[in-house]
Each structure stands twice: as C-alpha cells, then as structure tokens.
Amino acid sequence: MADKKPILELLEICKGYPGVIANNRVNLEIKPGQIHALLGENGAGKSTLVKIIYGVQRCDTGKIKWKGSEISQITPQIARKLGIGMVFQHFSLFDAMTVEENIALGIPATLANENLKQNIIDISEKYGLPLDPYRYVHTLSVGERQRIEVVRCLIQNPKLLIMDEPTSVLTPQEVDKLFKTLRRLSAQGVAILYISHKLQEIIDLCHVATIMRAGEVVDTCIPSEESPRSMAEMMMGTNLIVTKKNERLVSEKPYFSVINLNHQATMEHGTDLKNITIKAHKGEILGIAGIAGNGQIELMEVLSGEITASDDSLVSIDQVSVGNLGPRKRREKGLGFVPEERLGHGAVPEMLLWENAFLSGYQSMKLMLNGFMNVTKSREYAEKIISRFNVKTPNVNVTANSLSGGNLQKFIFGREILQDPKVLIVFQPTWGVDAGSAAYIRQSLMDIADRGAVVVVISQDLEELFEISDKISVICEGELTKPEIVENITVENVGLLMSGIKPSGNDILGTQL
Template identity: 50%
Template sequence: MQAHQRMLDPTPNGLHSGESPLLKTVGLTKRYGDFLANDSIDIDVWPKEIHALLGENGAGKSTLVKAIYGLIQPSAGEIRWQGEPIVLSGPSEARSRGIGMVFQHFSLFDNLTVAENVALGLDGKESFKDMSARLEQVSRTYGLPLDPGREVWQLSVGERQRIEIVRALMQNPRFLILDEPTAVLTPQEADQLFVVLERLKTEGRAILYISHKLEEVKRLCDTATILRGGKKIQTCNPRQETAASLARMMVGGEIREVKAAAGRQTTIPRLVVNDLSLAPDEAHGVRLEHISFELKGGEILGIAGVAGNGQDELFAALSGERPSKDPGTIVIEGIAAGHLSITKRRKLGAAFVPEERLGHGTAPRMKLSENALLTGHAASGMVNHGFIDTAATLKTVDKATETFDVRKAKRDPEAASLSGGNLQKFIVGREILRNPAVLVVSQPTWGVDAGAAAVIRQALLDLAAAGAAVLVTSQDLDELTEIADRIAVMFHGRLSAPLAASEATREKLGLLMGGSSLEPKEAAHAVGA
C-alpha cells in the first residue's frame, strides 16, 4: 500500500537505484484452470538493459508481460518494482509507475489522426495543443518522424508502430515492454528501431524485448531469458550463445533441418498470372495492380512483403474467393481460370492454404473430418451422388495425422481444440494429400512452434520435388530464403520481378519491401506511392 503514495521521479536520469533491479518477478505463476501458463518465473531486469524474452508460441511470454503490465493478475508470486512488492490494479497503474508497453497488434483508430490516437491513449490532463506539441517534440528527439495531422489509414505499418512507440514514450516510462516489434517491419525499418532502442537504453531505461528472432536478439540484447512451456529455462548473455544453442533452449531439443531434394527439375508452367488488377472490395483495402508471374512445376516462388500490401487480396484472387471478370488473368494447368470459382479451381488441381487457420482455413467448431470435407468435397471422392462418404473423410484425417504427425486428444476432435501448430499441420496435410498440381499457401508457419514449422517447410519442399508448383506468401524472410527458389516482393498492391534466392539478400528484399526500386537510376527517390 505504501507504494501507492510514493512519488515518482519523472526524469529518467535518477534511475540508478544501486544494487536492486528495476523490476523483479519472484515465483510469478499464472494458472488457467489446470493449465500453468507461467510456472514460478523469476526474472530481474536492470536499468540500462535490453532484456530479451525468448520462447516459442505458447511458452508463456505474453502471459508474463501481461502480468507485469497489469493486464492480468498473477495466481501466485509477486512483482517487485525497485525492490518493493507491488500489486497492479491495471495498465493505468502500471503506466503511472513508469511501465509502458507496445503491443504487437496495434490499437489505433483508422479514421482518426495520429495526434487524436495518441490523445486517446494518454491519461491526459494536458490540452490537445500542448499534447500535440509534446508529440512532435518526442518524435523529433527520438528520430521517429510522425505527422500528427495525418489519418492513420494512410500510414504504413512501420509508421503505425511509431505511433504506438511515441505514445508509450510520451509517458516517459522507465521500463518499456515491446512485443515482437520487428515482426511487421522491413529489415531497414528494424535497424532504425534498434537505434531508438539503444538510445532509450543509454538514457537509463530498461527494455523487455519479446522476440523469437535469434539473430536480432544476439545483436540487440544484453540479457536473454528463455521460456519454454511456461517455465523459465535459463537467463544468459545472448552474445555468448550461438543461434543454435538459443534455439535448443527454446525448443528443448534439436530442430529437424529442412532439406531440399538435390537436382530438382522445373517442368511446365502450372500457374501463370497475367497482368492481374483488382479493385479492393472494402474501404482501405489494397488495389492489386498489374501482377504477373509464372510458376513452373518443381518450383517454389516466395512472396515477401510487409503485411497489408495486398497479400490477402492476391490470395483471394488466386483462390477464386474473389473471381475476376477476365478469365485470362489466372491460368492454372494451362486453363484460363480467372473467372472460375474456388471449387472449379480445385478441380483443375489447385489447392490453397489461407493465413487464418480458424474461421478461414477451418470451421473452428466442426470436426476434423468435416474440415477435411470442406476442401475435399470438390475433387477427392468424398461425395457420392450428394451423399457424404464419412469413411473417406475420416481416412483423410487419419492419413494427415500419420504423415504430418498431427497431435490431438482423440481421433476426430473439433478443429478449435488443436494447438496452432498441429492444426496447421493438419490443414497443410489435408491439401498436400490431394496431390495438388499447384499449391498457394499464405503464412505457412505463422505462430507455429519450431518443430511443426520444420515439418511444414519440409512438406512444401517435398511437394515441389514431386513436381507441383508452390507459391508461398510469408513475412518471414528467413523462411522464404530457406525454401524458395525465387522471391518477389509485394508493395502497395504491386509485385516486383522475382529475384533468384541466391541473389535475394536481406538488403535487397528490405529495399523492395520499403517500396524502393533496385534499379540504380531510380533508387535515390522512389520511396512511397
């Protein structure tokens, strides 16, 4: 209770409070029913430290930071702030003590301006004008340029993240939590962010940095705490570890290495897109403009790009969820298919895996066998004269389970009861078992544990080796360089010319993701649209 009355020193300079860490958790535990999301976790975060929180999805990282930010109450254990135990009533109390957080998913209103969004997020007693002035000042000080008067929908993802960071900084936090901030950034934008974080560190603040990108953590962080299955595995200095040793701690074993078959042959073009343009079907959607590419059998084409640059629209156009008027824009197996429905495209030998597993790729509250039928009814012999062959649908479930190591509680559970990784293995398996000629897959390993990700990537490589054409859209550049033969980049609804994987450096891809052109003549000022 005394902690409530303590006045906070608003300047970040007086932070060196001697021997005690700025924030410490002791035996922090969070229990959901029988499930221990956090099992007695101890961490110490010191001033002037960038502390990484490493772990796979479901390791308990988010639960831990939510407890620290006051969003959830721990079931047991305590949080000590500057040596004193505290109980946070909610995020506003956390903020008033000097704990700030930048979420992975932004909470911004598209139709409001930058300044209005910031004002909504502050516990504000100052006037809008003073606040705007302070916003400009903070954004200038930290090299995070923002125009307070622009509406959010006009901004790129990187700029939106800047709003969130500036909003957090305007409360002058001593302790800042960042949840996977680089997931939505181009490599160049990430570099700029690191400069800002280094600067915050030299000002004496502490940063808790959630990530699963090991190279990034090794480069930026002074300390790393690794979580696995809700438990703390170790706290170490990431610079003294290798990426492989960090990965072992995260996963709890060796990760299967993904290998491409040697001497893969490319065959005939199986998926051709000719000058595809498509108007968006919703406000603030992305217009696809003059997209063309050719994908041969035996080949994996990767599409990189920051989320929201037209990848979803391209998927809908390729799958036939949004057919186009002009048949010739999309050619599957030599047949003009631009106007065809998704079922007819499946009958031509195409298969699709969307980004959203629950609600798009599967009906969450339906059984796996019914979800096998969802895409299998078109061309997999699961339907006879309008009647469902239940045995055939169950056989698909069993086969996918066996081939792709899908772990589940019973033979035919509801889709929603599977973990993300296992459901994704099932979905990819369901499509691959149909022996598709063309597979279009979006974010195949998004939010999937490393083991499942390796299984899925290997399956895509094997499918290509068997002669199928595979199109992979991903925001994970490491994934694309690992499996793709060629990589193209989407920006503002346009697709760059593909680069051979051997030439596609992070640098080049990053430039394309930011909207620059690779031709030296234009490179100087081709940013933006």
C-alpha cells in the first residue's frame, strides 16, 4: 500500500492552551486501508490531535489535507460528511433507548429512515459485529455497547475511523473480535487511526505507529518490527525499568483473610457480593481480575472498611477480626489501601500535597500534635514521599489536582507504602497512568511483597496482573473464583472466567498443567 496516496495529511499542526503547547508542528499522514497507531503517554497530545482532526477543536496553525486538498475549516459535521468517523473512549448512549434509537440519534437525518433497522443488521453481519437493533442499551455488555458506537460510524460509510482507547473496557475475547472487524475494514480500504497505550495490541494490529511525546512527533515505526519494550522507551524517551520477580518467603498461614462474605450493594446498579473468600499470605501478590462493574467497587469497600462487614469475624488480619472496624482502625492493624479514583477518593483534589499526605498518614506517621496538624512534620513526610517515589512536582505546596495522573498515583502509593503496611490492597493501580510511572508502581508493589507484606491487586489489566501476581482470582457478578498459581493459567482462561463462562468440571483453571 506504499504507493497509495494518503487520505489524510496533517502538516505542521500547532495547538496551544494557556501555559502548555499541546501540539507542536505535528506531521502525520494516513493512507487508505492503513491501521495507524497513535502512541504516547498521557498528556503527550494524542487527544488534542484527534480532536483537531475530528473538528472538535481548531488548530492554531497548520494545514489539514483530505485526499490531497486542503480543508479550511473543520467541524464534527464536516468531518462526518468527509467520511471521518470517531468512536470515543466514553460512550454517548442512552440506557433507556434501544440500539436502533441510539444509532438514529447520532447520524444525519437522511440516514435515520425506515431502512435503518435493516442497515444495522446488514452492517453488523458484514463486519462481524452481532447487534440486535431492538435490544435496550441497559441490557447490553460494555463490549456490545461499543459495537453500537462502531456501527453508528460504519453506517455513515467512513473512509477514516478514529478509535480512542477502544480496548480499555473489553475482555481479551472481545478484543479479538474487535480486531477482526478492524482488519476487515482495513482490507476494504478504510483507514483507521488507533489510539492506545497498550503496546502489545499495537504490535498485533497496527501497520504503522506514530509516537508522540510532549506534543511532538518523536518517532515513527513499524510495530511488528518492534518489541513492547522498545516502543515504550520511544514513548518515554528514557529506559524503562524492568520489573523483576524475586523468590519470596510465603507465610504458611494466611495473614489476611475474608471468609464467606456476603454483601448487598448500597449503590444503585451495584453488584452484590456472594460468598467471597480470600486467603492471602505474607509475601504474596494476589491478583483479582474482572471486567468493571462485577463487584470490584463493593469488594474494595468491604476490604478497606469503608463499608463494614455484617460480622466482625468475616475479615481478619493476622487472626484478629477486623470486620466491624472502619478504615482508620484497620489502618492501625496494618492495612493500607489505594482506591481506583485518585482525585476525590485517594486524594482531595483541591488540597495541597502535604495536606493529602496528612489525610491517611496522620496516625501511623504521627503527624498530629494535641489534635492539631503538625505542619512541619506533614511537609517533611510529603517531601519524603516525593523524593523516594520520584514524584514530579515543584514542591509540596501545590494542590493534588495540579499533578499529572501518573505523578499523583505515585504520590498516593508512596504515601501508603511509606507507612509500611502489612496488607496493601490496591484497585486499578496503573489506570490512566503513563508507562514509566506504571512500571515504577508495579515494581514498588513487588518490593513490598518482597519485604513480607500481603498485596491484593484488583485490576482489569490482565497484562499487569500476569506480570506481577503470584496467584490470580477472577471476580464475575460478585463471585470470586478460587485463586490459581499464575504459571498454571493462561490469559484466555482468565478471559473466559471474566466473561462468566465457567469451564465444566471441578478443576476450573488448573487443567493447563
């Protein structure tokens, strides 16, 4: 396809926001049928660039050429007319409407006619995207919802399809299906701009990758000729830390255990927990895999003590029952935890870093003096976190929300780890975190397991869980499977369990031996 003329060309695109240059002289060309990866850490300028292409934002300077001719002005409508479709990371669907109604809402009125139903069925068959136009959105899985967005684009017959982090919510099997569809589209000459930070996927799927860092294009490569590591290094501009697993001494008796815990979800549309049993040993990392919304939030609340158990004996640390204790008392017993949401849960966005250091560390780090906050000590503690965990910030007197996701996550991890927890429970530890910080965080989790702590990692990221865990359980609809030693299972097995398919027989995962 090298001889084909590019369908989209970006020439010297610049876009600045107050205080930052989001895109600096970016050049990019995409050819028909090409699956083109746009790769970069958070804040590298990928989203801005895509928004400029789709006309959501305007560039300050630079030219956009479509099929060789320059476009003076671009809005989402013009983009759609030209044949640019976009699937956003966050879906814009109405739960209480059917698939057909949702699609009708997002396309030009001329297409939303009586043939729409048939159109949907035709397209979904043609591209392997099974979708029933009569179903209501709230009854669909996340993968199916994404199909609606994809079909909505395809119905408008796009020449270029932009996909923003499409696999972050999918199971491995759903990812495979999506990739098949994308390859089929590519074979028919549709160009695809694929934004992701999952390197293995890019290697599997994409023909070309453009790598961005700090608003500039720093490299291009053929992903199939690269390794995830080499691409990560291009992305970050530095060498990546390689996490390494040490042999650890694992305690005989479980140190942190949950026994037959049932819990009714307090949130609307929450998931009830059924018969949860966890036995985690010292020096062990237990991974809990699962698709979002299968009870992870509830599990996290029950483990952290933000919601207490119905009986004190259901949760215990070192044979001491803590089921009725709240988070503060559980911290006294050596529990540390890092919630999924950094801003607003793990840290107070508008508060300064030293105040956020005080937030969970005030007891164990003795940051109080007669009921008053000891500002000097709190600052020192925050400074220690910053220097020990490589947090990039001018000082500790900035608000938490001024830090990038990765830096704030390192700060939160540092705050918990420096308190030397005996049990550390983390939820989506590297969600939305740049590759460098993610590697750093994973390594620090391994380090504290080396020191003999229990680590429980609840995550959707299977690559991550397989990298760091010793054992993996799967949570699906509020039920937890028996943990299996990571060497004895495969990503495919776990993927099946995540989607609720239980292989027959007693031995669920161990058959791979």
